[in-house]
Amino acid sequence: MTASAVDLVRDAWDAACERVALAATKAGRADDAVAILLATKTVPGLAIRAAIAAGANLIGENRVQEMVAKAPELTDVPHETHLIGPLQRNKARAAAGIATCIQTVADSRIAERLSNLTAAPLSVMIQVNTSNEASKSGCHPDEALDLAGAVAALPGLRVTGFMTIGLNSPSVRDVAESFRVLRRIRDRAQTSGLPDASQLSMGMSADLEIAIAEGATMVRLGSAVFGPREG
Ligand SMILES: *Cc1c(COP(=O)(O)O)cnc(C)c1O
Numbered sequence: 001m002t003a004s005a006v007d008l009v010r011d012a013w014d015a016a017c018e019r020v021a022l023a024a025t026k027a028g029r030a031d032d033a034v035a036i037l038l039a040t041k042t043v044p045g046l047a048i049r050a051a052i053a054a055g056a057n058l059i060g061e062n063r064v065q066e067m068v069a070k071a072p073e074l075t076d077v078p079h080e081t082h083l084i085g086p087l088q089r090n091k092a093r094a095a096a097g098i099a100t101c102i103q104t105v106a107d108s109r110i111a112e113r114l115s116n117l118t119a120a121p122l123s124v125m126i127q128v129n130t131s132n133e134a135s136k137s138g139c140h141p142d143e144a145l146d147l148a149g150a151v152a153a154l155p156g157l158r159v160t161g162f163m164t165i166g167l168n169s170p171s172v173r174d175v176a177e178s179f180r181v182l183r184r185i186r187d188r189a190q191t192s193g194l195p196d197a198s199q200l201s202m203g204m205s206a207d208l209e210i211a212i213a214e215g216a217t218m219v220r221l222g223s224a225v226f227g228p229r230e231g
Helices: 003-026 045-054 064-074 089-098 108-117 141-152 172-191 208-213
Strands: 035-039 058-061 080-083 101-105 122-127 157-163 199-201 218-221
Touching: 003 035, 003 045, 003 208, 045 058, 045 064, 058 064, 064 080, 064 089, 089 108, 101 108, 101 157, 108 122, 108 141, 108 157, 122 141, 141 157, 141 172, 157 172, 172 199, 172 208, 199 218, 208 218
Parallel strands: 035 058, 035 218, 058 080, 080 101, 101 122, 122 157, 157 199
Antiparallel strands: none
16 A cells, blocks of 8 residues: 555544544533444455554454455454454354454354354344345344343353444434334343343444434444445
């Protein structure tokens, strides 16, 4: 990467941090209440390194294969990797070997598989399809609490919260409602035996303000920091 490309990533990271802090403040929350996870699908290792040098410490990959391929380029820089795309059974071992959190657990079978694989505790989030869009992964909102309880009972897994992809709509009200569904699930989980399931991973480059107003504790940003993706 050229020096100016590194500068671009750093400036975009700084701007994203300000945007997130401002949204938190506007929502009456602490300016450091919301963590930023960088969605790094299709982003080369060098650009990820530039973002980490600028202050990022959380990255999220969608595909296990891509996560595995990039990991050697990032071994010497401090960061944590989460899986934010769907996990297939035959990739669970590879995913658990790199990721510190699987954000996309949507059924008990994959959770059982992860539980059987891990010696050290692995963090997971329950992905919920809060927008009823057929194209989106995640369990049904009505199943989320039972699933979270079942997953939390498995050895080696810690349910740290819930994840969703917001409704794709120009209506701020409707998008906000899709985030509110996740927050209600989280609130009920915390008062019904899962006090550690506190995280709300929701909000992307286009809707982070709405998600933060609805209580997001982690936003997942790609294009806001790395520019538009090709293809
Ligand atoms: C790509 C992606 C993001 C980030 O999307 P942007 O619009 O580029 O910020 C967040 N979450 C998931 C699951 C993604 O696949």
